[in-house]
Amino acid sequence: MTTELAAPRRAPLDRTRLLTYLQEYGVYAGVAVLLLANVLFTPHFLSAENFRTQAVQVAPVLIVALGMALAIGSEGVDLSVGSVMALSTSLLSLYLGYGPWVAVIVALIGGAAVGLANGSLISFIGVQPIVATLALMVAGRGLALVLLPQLKDVRDPGVASLGSGDLLGVPYPALIAAALALAVAFTVRRTTFGRQLLAIGDSRPAAKLAGLPVRRVLITVYICSGVLAAVAGVLATARLQASDPTSLGTLMELSAITAVVVGGTPLSGGRIRIGGTVAGAVLIQLLTATLIKHDLPPSWTQIAQAVVIVLAVYAARERGKR
Amino acid sequence: MLSVTGLTKTFPGARALDGVDLSVGPGEVHALIGENGAGKSTLIKLLTGVYRPDAGEIVLQGRPVRFATPLEAQHAGISTIYQEVNLVPLMSVARNLFLGREPRGRLGLIDFGRMHREADEALRALGLRVDVRRPLRSLGVGAQQMVALARAMAADARLVVMDEPTSSLEPREVRTLFGVIRALRERGIAVIYVSHRLDELYEVCDTVTVLRDGKRVHTGLLAGLNRLSLVSLMLGRELGEARAATTGARASGGEPVLEARDLTVRHSLHGVSVSVRPGEVVGLGGLLGSGRSETARAIAGALPPDSGQVLVAGLPVRTGSTPAAIRAGISLLPEDRKAEGIVPGLSVRENIALAALPGLARFGLVDDARVDRVVDTFVKRLRIKTAGPHQKVGELSGGNQQKVLLARWLAMRPKVMLLDEPTRGIDVGAKAEVRRLIDELADEGLGVVLISSDMEELIEGSDRVVVLKDGAVVAELTGTEVTEERLLRAIASEGTRAPEPTGAPEPLEVAERAGAARSPDADRRDRP
Ligand SMILES: Nc1ncnc2c1ncn2[C@@H]1O[C@H](COP(=O)(O)OP(=O)(O)OP(=O)(O)O)[C@@H](O)[C@H]1O
Ligand SMILES: [Mg+2]
Numbered sequence: 001m002t003t004e005l006a007a008p009r010r011a012p013l014d015r016t017r018l019l020t021y022l023q024e025y026g027v028y029a030g031v032a033v034l035l036l037a038n039v040l041f042t043p044h045f046l047s048a049e050n051f052r053t054q055a056v057q058v059a060p061v062l063i064v065a066l067g068m069a070l071a072i073g074s075e076g077v078d079l080s081v082g083s084v085m086a087l088s089t090s091l092l093s094l095y096l097g098y099g100p101w102v103a104v105i106v107a108l109i110g111g112a113a114v115g116l117a118n119g120s121l122i123s124f125i126g127v128q129p130i131v132a133t134l135a136l137m138v139a140g141r142g143l144a145l146v147l148l149p150q151l152k153d154v155r156d157p158g159v160a161s162l163g164s165g166d167l168l169g170v171p172y173p174a175l176i177a178a179a180l181a182l183a184v185a186f187t188v189r190r191t192t193f194g195r196q197l198l199a200i201g202d203s204r205p206a207a208k209l210a211g212l213p214v215r216r217v218l219i220t221v222y223i224c225s226g227v228l229a230a231v232a233g234v235l236a237t238a239r240l241q242a243s244d245p246t247s248l249g250t251l252m253e254l255s256a257i258t259a260v261v262v263g264g265t266p267l268s269g270g271r272i273r274i275g276g277t278v279a280g281a282v283l284i285q286l287l288t289a290t291l292i293k294h295d296l297p298p299s300w301t302q303i304a305q306a307v308v309i310v311l312a313v314y315a316a317r318e319r320g321k322r
Numbered sequence: 323m324l325s326v327t328g329l330t331k332t333f334p335g336a337r338a339l340d341g342v343d344l345s346v347g348p349g350e351v352h353a354l355i356g357e358n359g360a361g362k363s364t365l366i367k368l369l370t371g372v373y374r375p376d377a378g379e380i381v382l383q384g385r386p387v388r389f390a391t392p393l394e395a396q397h398a399g400i401s402t403i404y405q406e407v408n409l410v411p412l413m414s415v416a417r418n419l420f421l422g423r424e425p426r427g428r429l430g431l432i433d434f435g436r437m438h439r440e441a442d443e444a445l446r447a448l449g450l451r452v453d454v455r456r457p458l459r460s461l462g463v464g465a466q467q468m469v470a471l472a473r474a475m476a477a478d479a480r481l482v483v484m485d486e487p488t489s490s491l492e493p494r495e496v497r498t499l500f501g502v503i504r505a506l507r508e509r510g511i512a513v514i515y516v517s518h519r520l521d522e523l524y525e526v527c528d529t530v531t532v533l534r535d536g537k538r539v540h541t542g543l544l545a546g547l548n549r550l551s552l553v554s555l556m557l558g559r560e561l562g563e564a565r566a567a568t569t570g571a572r573a574s575g576g577e578p579v580l581e582a583r584d585l586t587v588r589h590s591l592h593g594v595s596v597s598v599r600p601g602e603v604v605g606l607g608g609l610l611g612s613g614r615s616e617t618a619r620a621i622a623g624a625l626p627p628d629s630g631q632v633l634v635a636g637l638p639v640r641t642g643s644t645p646a647a648i649r650a651g652i653s654l655l656p657e658d659r660k661a662e663g664i665v666p667g668l669s670v671r672e673n674i675a676l677a678a679l680p681g682l683a684r685f686g687l688v689d690d691a692r693v694d695r696v697v698d699t700f701v702k703r704l705r706i707k708t709a710g711p712h713q714k715v716g717e718l719s720g721g722n723q724q725k726v727l728l729a730r731w732l733a734m735r736p737k738v739m740l741l742d743e744p745t746r747g748i749d750v751g752a753k754a755e756v757r758r759l760i761d762e763l764a765d766e767g768l769g770v771v772l773i774s775s776d777m778e779e780l781i782e783g784s785d786r787v788v789v790l791k792d793g794a795v796v797a798e799l800t801g802t803e804v805t806e807e808r809l810l811r812a813i814a815s816e817g818t819r820a821p822e823p824t825g826a827p828e829p830l831e832v833a834e835r836a837g838a839a840r841s842p843d844a845d846r847r848d849r850p
Pocket of ligand 2: 362485721
């Protein structure tokens with residue numbers, strides 16, 4: 001009987017393992033496949049210039065996605081990130097008269113304030129994250145437009161260099177995004193805040209009874225998300241050399257959520273994968289770039305994104321079941 | 323009726339079940355026992371379609387079956403009460419009872435009137451009187467368990483599987499349950515019964531199968547086996563007489579380390595006062611819903627009281643705040659381990675370190691080496707059975723999850739420990755260890771409040787028992803009064819005696835006298 005037992009045990013395990021791998025490493029495989037396809041079929045893909053462009057373009061999405069990953073890990077979500085980008089661009093151009101540094105700091109404070117409002121609504125009043133941040137999404141965009149009703153050019157050498165300067169050939173936005181990704185990954189993995197955040201996301205009642213500072217952690221999460229979105233807003237402004245609160249950051253929340261989910265972070269909270277999130281953002285960027293370079297209409301990009309999301313959610317679902 | 327051969331299930335990192343055979347005939351009550359993590363729940367989940375076996379065959383009424391989902395198993399006539407209450411907390415009691423087979427009226431809509439009526443009848447038959455329209459979560463764990471039982475009964479089953487159904491029931495409800503089991507037996511329905519309480523097995527079961535480390539080590543009639551041989555079959559070794567020496571007196575002098583005064587919570591507590599001295603184990607007695615858990619939760623800050631005070635070592639603690647209570651040195655092991663205790667997705671290591679984390683960190687950075695040391699100590703000391711510290715707690719067996727929680731609180735080095743059903747779902751070997759641990763902790767000067775629906779455990783473990791009824795203290799048993807008979811009498815006493823304001827100091831005096839009387843004994847025990 002023992003010989004009989006050994007053989008069939010393999011099969012179901014391997015299927016589970018395959019799905020596990022798909023969820024854990026699917027994003028990386030996806031990025032690799034897209035890179036390879038582009039190297040083979042897209043002319044001039046392998047140029048330094050192209051890589052620089054891609055890196056600069058992915059930076060804002062990536063930075064926003066980092067904050068989103070924290071929010072999702074705490075079993076929440078932050079829909080206000082796009083509006084925070086708009087608010088930060090408005091604040092930046094309003095305060096540019098005091099010098100670029102002051103303006104940037106004010107813009108970041110604006111992001112933190114929105115995050116504080118989100119976090120307070122969620123943790124003190126008990127509003128659902130999706131509702132609270134939806135409210136701030138509307139309010140934030142409104143405030144941005146009140147502060148700066150229309151598009152305005154940003155002519156400041158300091159700000160401009162933030163968007164187009166580089167260090168050893170690596171553009172500043174990409175460097176900043178990489179540094180922030182490392183910092184967030186470190187925070188999640190090594191600090192008490194990170195561990196408490198995951199525990200709260202996994203089981204709120206248990207975390208409460210274990211005496212964790214649930215409110216403080218949640219407020220911190222949304223402040224981080226707000227500040228990160230503001231950083232993204234500043235970088236996007238610097239690259240465009242213009243402040244456009246009407247359109248900057250629209251649909252950003254969706255791209256960020258996609259990057260996080262595709263990266264293997266479950267929407268049910270309790271787990272955060274920063275590496276996956278970075279790869280998820282890169283995947284979406286490459287997908288968009290590929291379709292554009294092959295002259296396909298933008299609606300195709302959206303369809304492709306949808307397919308990727310469905311795949312990611314499928315992998316996650318199958319894994320949770322067995 | 324049911325026969326199982328060569329059932330095998332492997333999880334990543336653990337062979338939970340290894341070629342197990344089992345057969346149960348109609349009208350047979352079959353006990354399934356084994357240590358924590360022996361594979362009992364896994365076997366049951368294979369039978370009921372929660373997991374699929376890697377190998378082996380399940381034959382039900384002569385036909386080989388493979389269930390893809392629990393629903394299929396239900397339709398085939400297997401109904402189950404799982405170890406952890408497995409219902410929908412936000413839905414009403416009635417909807418939970420009829421989930422998946424709601425009575426339909428015209429147009430295929432749910433006939434709520436009929437559903438509520440039938441639900442009420444089904445629960446009354448089990449001696450449970452609740453408003454079936456209320457959400458399930460408003461009920462205590464024990465009452466929820468009875469709802470699960472009613473649900474299993476209502477389905478037209480050929481085989482009823484019960485995974486530790488009595489772990490949160492009161493003696494009275496256990497009686498009811500046994501009545502139900504006997505009725506099932508008369509109707510020719512087979513029952514598989516999992517429990518760590520051996521007395522119960524002898525009372526209702528005919529046959530027994532013992533599992534150890536995923537293998538079947540014994541099957542036979544229960545009547546021919548005595549307790550000790552049963553235990554040694556389970557453990558694979560003799561159970562040391564660990565407890566015998568540790569009952570009885572303990573130095574309970576000095577100022578109370580915990581004092582709760584006049585705790586009042588609307589609808590559940592009416593002026594409850596409890597005090598605990600260092601090194602004392604105070605039991606809270608009473609029936610389900612008498613306010614024992616609420617008292618513990620109010621003391622630990624998990625339930626904000628409307629009025630009343632909590633003092634630790636004479637200093638008032640802000641009520642209604644868990645962090646404040648924990649900082650003051652109060653730890654609560656909650657009753658509902660699944661919902662409020664474990665963080666299922668995190669590892670054993672993270673779960674143990676969870677509460678103590680700020681103390682194991684420097685400048686907000688976790689000191690991994692220190693965490694590893696603490697985790698290692700407790701995994702060894704409590705004998706937590708796990709594939710490794712990085713295994714998810716949700717994957718551990720029920721008893722081992724409980725040990726992880728105990729470890730979490732012990733790592734905090736608390737002054738007062740509130741234990742709500744600490745040995746619920748723990749096997750005999752581990753139970754003895756936990757009890758010894760409680761004694762040890764008390765000897766080290768910890769104040770312990772013990773809640774247990776296991777009468778024997780409460781009596782043996784406590785130096786003093788405060789009896790609650792309908793949210794008020796009705797009696798306090800000290801010294802030689804702490805007997806099962808006195809406790810039952812106190813619980814049964816008619817009417818709620820209003821807590822007199824002057825009532826509190828008096829029993830304290832009694833306790834002191836009793837403590838003094840026993841002190842020579844205690845001195846002896848204190849010496850190393
Ligand atoms: N989903 C899972 N993933 C990995 N390991 C698991 C999983 N479920 C159970 N196990 C392991 O299988 C073994 C058997 O667990 P099981 O729950 O069947 O024990 P049990 O006999 O019911 O114990 P208890 O008396 O504590 O309830 C344990 O070692 C457990 O860690
Ligand atoms: Mg079990």
